[in-house]
Amino acid sequence: METKNLHFLSLTLLSLLHFSASFTPLDNYLLNCGSLSNTSLFNRVFAGDSYKPGSGSISLTNQNPPPNSPALYHTARVFTRISSYSFGIKKYGTHMVRFHFSPFVAQGFDLKAANFSVSVDRLVLLTDLHVRDNVLREYIMKIDTNVLEIVFTPLDNSGFAYVSAIEVFSAPEDLIVDYGAKLVSADVVEYKNLSSQVLETIYRINVGGSKLTPFNDTLWRDWVPDVDYLVLKSAAKRASTSNIPNYQRGGATREIAPDNVYMTAQEMNRDKAITDARFNITWEFPVGSNSGHLVRLHFCDIVSPALNLLYFNIYINGYAAYRDVDLSVLATNELASPLYIDFVVDSDVSGVIQISVGPSDLSSSVRMNAILNGAEIMRMVNVSHLQTEAVSKKKSIWILVGTVVGGFVILCFAIVAFLLALKRRKKKLKPAPAESVGWTPLRIYGGSSHSRMSERTALASPGPNGYHFLKIPFAELQLATNNFDKNLIVGSGGFGMVYKGVLRDNTKVAVKRGVPGSRQGLPEFQTEITVLSQIRHQHLVSLVGYCEEQSEMILVYEYMEKGPLKKHLYGSGLPTLSWKQRLEICIGSARGLHYLHTGFAQGIIHRDIKSTNILLDENYVPKVADFGLSRSGPCLNETHVSTGVKGSFGYLDPEYFRRQQLTDKSDVYSFGVVLFEVLCARPAVDPLVDREQVNLGEWAMQWQKKGMLEKIIDPHLVGQIKPGSLKKFGETAEKCLAEYGADRPTIGDVLWNLEYALQLQESRPRREVHEDGDINELPTNTIVPGDPATNARTEEGDGNGSLEINTSQVFSQLMTNDGR
Structure with missing residues (x-):
């Protein structure tokens, strides 16, 4: 390998910039590759490089450069074999290393066809690099050697590598520090030794501001606006100030981020009179899947008139990364003093990092707000170390020895296991008859369509053989989903992505894949298997199987064509x-939920009933799904289960939230919200409407109590719903949302009332006065079962003076003892 040592004088042209106190790096190499002459970019002089002829390098010049393109990108150094640059390092510590690539065609070389790798200080940072447009790749890394070597290695059949410009310069000592970063997961803990990581810059965002070029930054960085990454632009409002930030207290410096980043922000948009509304501002950044990232968030309180008025929470990928942030305290009681907070987080299988800020519980209704001034996302490079030939040979010897020894050990284990299996087979007891089995074993694909009632707890632990009959090989799921093709993604959630798949027997399935290698969601994964392996009902989504090979957590369900x-x-x-379809969907969902509550000795409480967890098949038949938060109900001598609060905002039972005492009436409350959601066709929580309308349950209850529910129904239903049906439906939802669980009906009563509402909708009107004086529209020539709301029953005589209740046409679902 031919190496050309380059010793350039550090350039100190920073005086041209308009900063009063500029950063001057001790190591400062700026290299114009492929040229002998100097050129400038953003008032920084890049010196020409030199390679002697025959060294395996070629200098290229673009004869037809694009208009207005920088001269730095008009040349390139091409390497036809492994080649390198070397830089003398004067100061150990954190450095910034940047590579500029600008592809063009010259002298028979099409730089877009290059395929190569780049290593720095024996660490491979870039591999299989194909550059299609002007690209800047930036790395922040600790250097502790006297000479920094950057190696370019051509790969495959392209035969060459290239680079347009290189920067190597010292970074401020406090740019990356080893303390204070928070590792964001189920539990937020401190992340240590951050400076030892190699970081690749993915995003630099000037939140609420305009694009900043290296002219505006003491470390010559670009910052782009945030508008393209805002999930809901109307939730945010720009804020800005003309006052220069006070850098004395907050801990940030102009090298951490320039003035303009801290002088602009996004804050909650509360202009639509939603003073008490709680909502988040959210940004999403595509970053690639399954990598660690440093997320640096910049703050400067430019929105508060005084100290200690702004409290907010920070969420990253759905986790509460930092609660009750008080910028006044973090900035040591100085308003508008810049600071930053570092978080370390893994991207999930979706390849997106989501950042949100929202009001804290400490926020007053008057001062409810949240802000963000800037954001940086840097990938923690999973570097591979280059090995010398000697090290490689040594490693190969140990691999050979390990293989031989390991093979012998495995053979011994196999022999022992075979002998034990023979012994166990001789002693194996006669299997119990089918009638004694609590549940019919499931087929590996689809499962049995019949099951028997089990008297044991619904969430009992698996037996000694686990749930092996439900296991599906990972290779089978790869085949079913075309190796988890992104085009087959049909949904996503906190657990992971959901793919549409087809098994070998042509069964359509939904494959929910957790983040590979992560244990996040493990309790939910195990609960889902435990619950769904024991139940079968036409209104509950069936578990086809699961996979836990290769650190995977995958659940496979029957496919629901119409989705949530x-x-x-x-x-x-x-x-x-x-309206009829909506009633039938509500009825089917109530049947599934009723089976959960009554089909076992203790019953099962779902804990997360909402419209996204009710799925529809191709015929719009509803099925309750997502049992990851489910719990066994209380024992016969208990009234509740004491447990931490779980559920979804807007659907959560207020009594459960206050007392942390879970009952089946908590599901009833959530289902009541779903009923209003079905009737009004709007979200359970909508932060962008008027204040009194934000919470659907509370808003709908106000209209229901005024007897004017028809004023807020889905406009598409106007004129469709018969008054009697709407009245019964509204009363049912109202009772579900009673403040205290003891005042709410059982889900069986809810089901009864919804069936009644459907009959009132489908019947021809006939006026009949009830004992309570109400006049309802009743079906002609149809026997209406007892209405739990009035405790009135319609009975028929047999001509001999005896009476019998006609139950032949309705509620067969409730007549069996097992609650189906």
């Missing part, structure tokens, strides 16, 4: 559901 109920109510543009 929520999509059919609002926001997706799908055809509108008729």
